[in-house]
Amino acid sequence: MYRRIHHELGGDPWFVxxxxxxxxxxxxxxxxxxxxxxxxxxxSFIPLSPPSAGHWLGVNDGGMDIFSELLYGMRNTVAxxxxxxxxxxxxxxxVGLSAAWFGGVxxxxxxxLADILLAIPAVMILILIAALFRxxxxxxxxxxxxxxxxxxxxGVRAQxxxxxxxxxxxxxxxxxxxxxxxxxxxxxxELFPLYLIGFATKARMAMFMEASLAFLGLFDPSRKSLGxxxxxxxxYYYLDIWWNWLLPPVFLLSLLIMTVTFxxxxxxxxxxxxxxxxx
Amino acid sequence: MRRSRxxxxxxxxxxxxxxxxxxxxxxxxxxxxxxxxxxxASSPVTLTADQEAQIKAYYTRGEGFSRYFLNLFTLNWGYSxxxxxxxxxxxxxxxxxxxxxxxxxxxxxMILGFIVGVxxxxxxxxxxxxxxxxxxxxxxxxxEIGTGVILLLVFALYLGWFPAxxxxxxxxxxxxxxxxxxxxxxLALPLATLVLAYFPGNFLLTRGSMVMxxxxxxxxxxxxxxxxxxxxxxxxxxxxALLPMVTRFGLRIAFMITGALVVETIYAYPGLGTLLxxxxxxxxxxxxxxxxxxxxxxxxxxxxVLEYVYGWIDPxxxxxx
Numbered sequence: 001m002y003r004r005i006h007h008e009l010g011g012d013p014w015f016v017x018x019x020x021x022x023x024x025x026x027x028x029x030x031x032x033x034x035x036x037x038x039x040x041x042x043x044s045f046i047p048l049s050p051p052s053a054g055h056w057l058g059v060n061d062g063g064m065d066i067f068s069e070l071l072y073g074m075r076n077t078v079a080x081x082x083x084x085x086x087x088x089x090x091x092x093x094x095v096g097l098s099a100a101w102f103g104g105v106x107x108x109x110x111x112x113l114a115d116i117l118l119a120i121p122a123v124m125i126l127i128l129i130a131a132l133f134r135x136x137x138x139x140x141x142x143x144x145x146x147x148x149x150x151x152x153x154x155g156v157r158a159q160x161x162x163x164x165x166x167x168x169x170x171x172x173x174x175x176x177x178x179x180x181x182x183x184x185x186x187x188x189x190e191l192f193p194l195y196l197i198g199f200a201t202k203a204r205m206a207m208f209m210e211a212s213l214a215f216l217g218l219f220d221p222s223r224k225s226l227g228x229x230x231x232x233x234x235x236y237y238y239l240d241i242w243w244n245w246l247l248p249p250v251f252l253l254s255l256l257i258m259t260v261t262f263x264x265x266x267x268x269x270x271x272x273x274x275x276x277x278x279x
Numbered sequence: 280m281r282r283s284r285x286x287x288x289x290x291x292x293x294x295x296x297x298x299x300x301x302x303x304x305x306x307x308x309x310x311x312x313x314x315x316x317x318x319x320a321s322s323p324v325t326l327t328a329d330q331e332a333q334i335k336a337y338y339t340r341g342e343g344f345s346r347y348f349l350n351l352f353t354l355n356w357g358y359s360x361x362x363x364x365x366x367x368x369x370x371x372x373x374x375x376x377x378x379x380x381x382x383x384x385x386x387x388x389m390i391l392g393f394i395v396g397v398x399x400x401x402x403x404x405x406x407x408x409x410x411x412x413x414x415x416x417x418x419x420x421x422x423e424i425g426t427g428v429i430l431l432l433v434f435a436l437y438l439g440w441f442p443a444x445x446x447x448x449x450x451x452x453x454x455x456x457x458x459x460x461x462x463x464x465x466l467a468l469p470l471a472t473l474v475l476a477y478f479p480g481n482f483l484l485t486r487g488s489m490v491m492x493x494x495x496x497x498x499x500x501x502x503x504x505x506x507x508x509x510x511x512x513x514x515x516x517x518x519x520a521l522l523p524m525v526t527r528f529g530l531r532i533a534f535m536i537t538g539a540l541v542v543e544t545i546y547a548y549p550g551l552g553t554l555l556x557x558x559x560x561x562x563x564x565x566x567x568x569x570x571x572x573x574x575x576x577x578x579x580x581x582x583x584v585l586e587y588v589y590g591w592i593d594p595x596x597x598x599x600x
Binding site: 014112115116117118119120121122123124125127128129131132133151205208209211212213215216217218227230234237242246247250251253254257258259260261262265 | 290291292294295298299302303306307416417419420421422423424425428429431432436529530532533534536537538540541544545555556559560562564567568571574575578579582583
């Protein structure tokens with residue numbers, strides 16, 4: 001099964017494009033501090049100077065090197081997305097699996113809670129908390145992941161119910177395997193594709209929200225983020241700063257979200273046989 | 280059976296609504312100690328001693344939750360300290376613009392996405408269709424900030440075809456028809472941005488489910504009966520392909536709102552998004568709280584309505600235990 005999937009992913013242009021650009025962006029994220037020519041908080045340069053050899057993308061209104069800001073801002077956006085994606089995935093898998101395995105009251109409670117959370121617009125809760133308490137970005141990422149887990153949990157639960165009634169699970173039970181053993185050795189690995197899809201969609205949503213909330217001014221204004229850069233640059237749109245200040249973060253953010261979208265779409269396509277036929 | 284379909288989704292939504300109301304009541308009161316001076320210390324708004332006492336009183340007068348809840352219905356949502364206006368007046372003034380923008384974008388992108396998706400599925404495999412799907416997948420990946428900024432730069436600032444900000448020309452004495460034209464011109468760019476953001480998702484979803492529906496036997500039967508192709512497509516197949524779009528709408532709604540907030544801010548469109556942006560930048564806590572609460576309740580309502588629409592489109596849903 002895994003060889004087939006490997007083969008199909010390799011043949012899907014969207015996956016190849018997503019993975020290729022994704023690796024490049026990941027390198028930028030990991031090597032960011034080494035690549036950045038200046039400290040992103042160093043405010044000693046001449047404000048609003050155009051691109052030059054020392055400052056590839058020029059200097060912003062606060063006297064900071066835009067290229068270095070860009071690298072650090074992308075790190076923050078990506079980190080926010082990864083944390084929110086991973087935590088919401090972990091919660092979703094834990095809740096979904098336990099609901100499917102134990103059933104009964106626990107299942108009912110978990111699914112009703114999921115329904116309620118699905119109805120509440122996550123971004124509104126996030127805005128309220130961010131505006132009132134000024135929490136650190138990591139706290140906001142955790143808050144977001146507590147709002148985003150229901151879809152993953154529902155998907156995992158549905159699939160786990162199918163797997164749970166499979167012949168091999170019955171066989172394992174007959175041979176005296178404990179519930180914990182079956183969950184860890186059979187259920188968890190067999191649902192693996194769902195994790196990838198869930199993680200990609202959640203990470204995408206979280207990055208999008210981080211950039212948007214930063215754009216709206218809900219984060220610490222001195223924190224580096226692609227959204228904040230766009231919002232600052234937009235204030236100076238009447239100057240000749242489009243190409244070096246406004247468009248680079250816009251382009252990078254779009255590329256980032258596009259990459260994750262490609263990965264999510266191609267994963268869904270390959271792992272969901274019904275969808276694959278449609279493509 | 281019929282009754283259960285009406286009753287079933289209600290508890291989750293009522294609970295969600297109550298949780299939102301309670302959160303907006305409780306969260307500001309969780310702030311430690313003297314938050315008013317902390318909040319306003321670094322803001323451009325300077326408060327007189329009188330105003331400061333007023334805000335403190337607003338949050339500490341210990342009005343019970345029941346009182347707060349009732350005030351919600353009497354439009355008594357508090358007082359904005361940045362705009363020096365009742366919050367209800369500000370929200371009711373901004374709301375029509377937001378509804379015009381978001382409603383318009385959703386209606387256009389849903390109808391367009393549906394029709395183009397159905398037609399694409401019908402003509403599957405052609406060169407144009409495949410490149411169309413490719414373009415839509417790329418567009419689906421570009422966030423509203425990206426499209427918004429680029430459309431603004433190109434069409435408003437560089438070409439100058441459309442106004443860059445606002446919803447209508449201030450103090451212009453237009454005839455009613457002239458005013459409508461003016462509003463439409465201001466609406467064009469933000470609306471285009473949102474349509475570009477929503478359309479690809481609707482298109483891809485409709486196309487995907489339509490392709491699946493077209494394999495069903497009843498489509499074959501309808502064709503074999505000699506019905507005209509357009510009738511087979513829309514009256515028989517497309518109705519079933521409509522479902523995923525409606526379901527996905529509810530799931531994507533938080534995503535869409537975030538985008539709409541950003542788009543309104545980029546074009547300074549005087550809807551709830553821009554009001555929220557101003558409230559945030561002026562640290563106007565009561566106003567933020569009001570906007571968040573009212574818009575969440577509206578989202579809940581839309582989601583609830585969708586739940587019924589879903590049951591109406593697909594009668595099978597009501598029969599699932």
